[in-house]
Amino acid sequence: MRPVAVVSTAQRQEPELSGLTEVELMAPLIEKARSAVGLTQADIGFTCSGSSDFLAGQAFSFVMTLDAVGPVPPIAESHVEMDGAWALYEAWVKLQIGEIDTALVYSYGKSSPGSIRDVLATQLDPYYVAPLWPDSWALGALQARVLLEGGVVSERRMAEIAARSQSHAAGNANAVRAGTPTVDDLLDTAFVADPLRPHDCAATADGGVAVVLAADDRAGDLSDRPAWIRGIDHRIDAHHFGVRDLVAAPSAALAARHAGLGSDRVDIAELHSPFTTSEHLLTDALGLDEAAVTINPSGGALAGDTLMASGLMRIAEVADRISAGTADRGVAHASSGPWLQQNLVCVMGAD
C-alpha cells in the first residue's frame, strides 16, 4: 500500500463544553492542525469527518459544523456517522488511489446535552431490545458479570486497569479523570451497576480532534518524524445479543491481524475501551504483552471518552508520541457499538 502518515494533530477534551457549539469547538482545532504543518484548506486534497446526530440531538448536525473547515471554494469532502477513526480510514483509502497527497480528518462529540447512557440504548435492536431501554452501564455490567464468573478477570484486575489509566492520565491535559488512587481505594467504592464501580466505566467527555494525513514524500516535507500508518483495518461482529460471545472480541482480533499487528513490535497501545473489562478483553484480543507494551499512556478512553471522537483521539495520541520520539511503534484502537461490536486497529511507526 501507499505510505501514509499522520503529520499533525490537535485535540481538546473537557468534562463538559457547555459554552461552545460544535463549530466553535472545531474551528480552532482544525486551524491548529493545518497551520502546524503550514497548510491551508486549499492545500488539502480530501476532508472527512465523523459525528452523530443522536449526540447532537439534531438531524443533519454535521452540515453546520462544516463551516469550521471554511469550505469555500468547494472541497472534496465526506462524512461518516461513525467515530472519526473510520473517517480517517476513508481518507486513508482516498490517499491510496494516488491522486491526492493530503487529507484532513476531524471528529467531535458532545454527550453533555443528552443523557448519553439512554441515547446509546437507541443503538440496540429497535424491535426487541431498545424498547427495554437498557443503559450502556447495565450492558457493560452484564458483560463484566460473565467475565468475572468465568474467571477471565477479577475485580482487583479491573481496579488495577483503572488505577493505571488514572495515573497515566495525570500527564494528559485533555484527560477528564486522573489521579493516583490505590487499587484498594478503588475497590472500596460503591457499585454503579454491579459489578461495575465508577472507575470501571469510561469518563464521559465532550471534545473534538483534528488530524492531518500526508502520503509519500509529502509526509516527510511536512513533519520531521511522521507517524506512518503501517496497517489499518476494521471489522464488525454480530449485533444480536443471543449470538454474541461476551468473553471475546473477535472482530478486534480479526482487525488486528489484518492490520498486521503481531508481526510488529509495538511500544505503546491506545485502546478505546469503554470499561475496564473491555480493556482486559482488548489487551488479549490484540495480543498485547503488558510487560513490553505501555497500555494507554494517555490514560485511554477510561480517562476521557468523547463519543464519536475517542477512536480518532487514540490515533492522535499514538501519532503524537511517535512524532515526539517517545515511541517508535504503536497501535491505536477504536470501537463502536455495544460490547465492542465494531473495532478498528491502526498500527503506526516512525519508519
Place this chain on the structure above:
Amino acid sequence: MAGQRCAVVGVGQTKYESTRGDVSMPGLVREAALRALADAEMEWADIDAVVIGKAPDFFEGVMMPELYLAEALGCVGKPILRVHTAGSVGGSTALVAASLVQAGVHGRVLTLGYEKQSESNAMWALSLPQPFQTSVNAGAGGYFSPIIRQYMTRSNAPDLIGCMVAFKDRRHALRNPYAHLHQTDLTFDQVVDSPMLWDPIRYSETCPSSDGACAMVLTDETAADRASKPVAWVHGTAMRSEANNFPGRDEVNPAASRQCAAEVFAQAGIRDPRNEIDVVEMYVPFSWYEPMWLESIGFCDEGEGWKLVEEGVTNFEGGDLPVNCSGGVLSSNPIGASGMIRFAEAALQVRGMAGDHQVDGVSKAFGHAYGGGAQYFAMWVLGTDKP
C-alpha cells in the same frame, strides 16, 4: 478515471412504497442486497466489505443502525462503513464503495442505501425544535422555493416548466415497476391545478416520502471480466461540498455543483456532456431542479435549461438527453437511497437492463445526487467500455 478499474456488476432494488409494512428494517435492506447479489451472481461470502448510507438516524429512531444491521447485511467479520452526507448520501455512499475498489483495498464491495421513513415521523425528525432561532420555513420546500424563484427571475423561464418536469417524471415512473408513484391517470392539467404549497412549488412538483432500499455490487477488473452479464465501468467519480450560507454564494448554481461536474467529466474524458452522455439520472426532489441542474452540470448554457425541458429533450420518448427515465426522486424518495437509485439506474442503463425505461444504445450514463442546502454533491459517469 482515478486508480484501479471498477465496475458495477449487480443492482438490486426494493419496491418503493409509502409504507413497507411487510418487512422490518433488516428485511428491507436484505431484499435489495439479495437482489443485487443475485444480479451479480454472487453469494454473501463473495463480498469483502459493505458500505451503507442513509439520511438522519432520527428517521427511524435508531442510532447508527448499521450496527444493528450487521447480520442482515452479511458483514459479520467484515468491514462496514456508514456514510451520511445529507441528501447526497446515496451517491456519496456508492463513491466511497468505488474508492475501496479504486484504491485496491477490496475487490468486491456491496453498497446499499435505505430509508424506512414510515418507522418514524420524518416531519418530526426534521423539525426537532431549533432553540435560539425562529422557525419560518416549514420544511425543505420552504427552503428551496426562494432559490427556485431566483432561478425563474434570472432565466425568464415560463411558469409551467416545473409542471412539465413533474408530469414527465410521473409518466416515466409508469415504465418502472419499482417506482413508488404510479399515477396512471394523471394529466398535465392536474399537475398545474394541484395545490400551491410553497409558491412557486405545487404539490405535484414535490417528491413523495418512501420506504425503500437500493444496493449495488462493485468489483475490480478481474471480477468484472468474469461477469456473465454486462457490467457498467466507472469512468469518473467526484464529490464536492461548500458552506451553506456565505457572502456571494450563488445558491441557484452553486460553485460546488459546477466544480463537481467539471471534475467528473474531466476524469471521464468528456468534453461535450450534452452529446457524449446518453442518459441522465439526476436528483430532482422539486421539479424546477431539473433545468437548474442541467445548466449547472453543463448540459447547456446558463439560462437554457428550461428550454431543453420545453423542447422535450429530457423526455424518454423522443428526447436526445433523457433525464430520470426511472421516474426520478419525484416518483420515489426513500431519502437515504434516493441518490444511490440515481447511480444504480445509470448503471442499469449502461448495462442495457433498465427494462421498459431502457434508452436505446446507451454507452455513457450520468448519475447525480445533491443534499443539504444544495451544498453537497456526488456524481459519477459510467460507460459500457473500460475507461
Place this chain on the structure above:
Amino acid sequence: MTGSEVPPIDLPDLDVSAIEAIEGVEPVRSVRTPIRLDYRYVPGRAAVTYLEAMAEKRILGQRDPDTGHVFVPPRGVNPASGRVLDEFVELPDRGHVGSFCITNVPIPGRDDLSLPYASCWIFLDGADIGFLGLVAGCDPDEVRLGMRVAAKWKPDDELTASAENIRWWEPTGEPDMPLDEIRGGRGA
C-alpha cells in the same frame, strides 16, 4: 398509458419463507416503541451574545476583520474560511427581501400564523449574508424582491434573550432596492 400497462416486477427469487415453527402464525405488522430523549441545547459563545442583545432590541452581527464581511446571526466563524470571529457589530433592524416563498404549509408550533404567509430571505443593511424571516403586515401578494422591511418587535415587557423577540418583518414603505443592489443571487 393505463394502469394495466405498468410492467410487473420481474424479480429474482428470494427465499423469504419463515422458519417452519412459525409458518402460519399471523405476522406482526408493526409495534409502537415510543422514544423520548431530552437534550439541553447550548447556544454557543456567539449566539449567547446575540441573544442577550436581542433582549434589548439590538441586533448584533460578527465582523471578519480580514474580509470586512458581516455575518448575522453570528455563529462564531466566517463560514467561508472557518476563521474564528470575536468582533461584534450592531446592525439596524431593517433591510430588504432577497427572495421569498409564499407558503401554504403550516409550521408546527406557529398557530398564530394564518395561511398563506411569506417566508423571506432578509438582508439587513450592512450584513453580507441573509437569513430566513417571516414577512407579515401586508398581503402576501405584495411581497416582492427588493421590498424594504423592518423588524416588528414584541412589546417591551415581553422581551427575553430570544430570537422570537422579532415577531415578523413588515414593510417600511421605503422605495424598493434597485434591482442590481438586491442581495441573494446574481441579477435576481
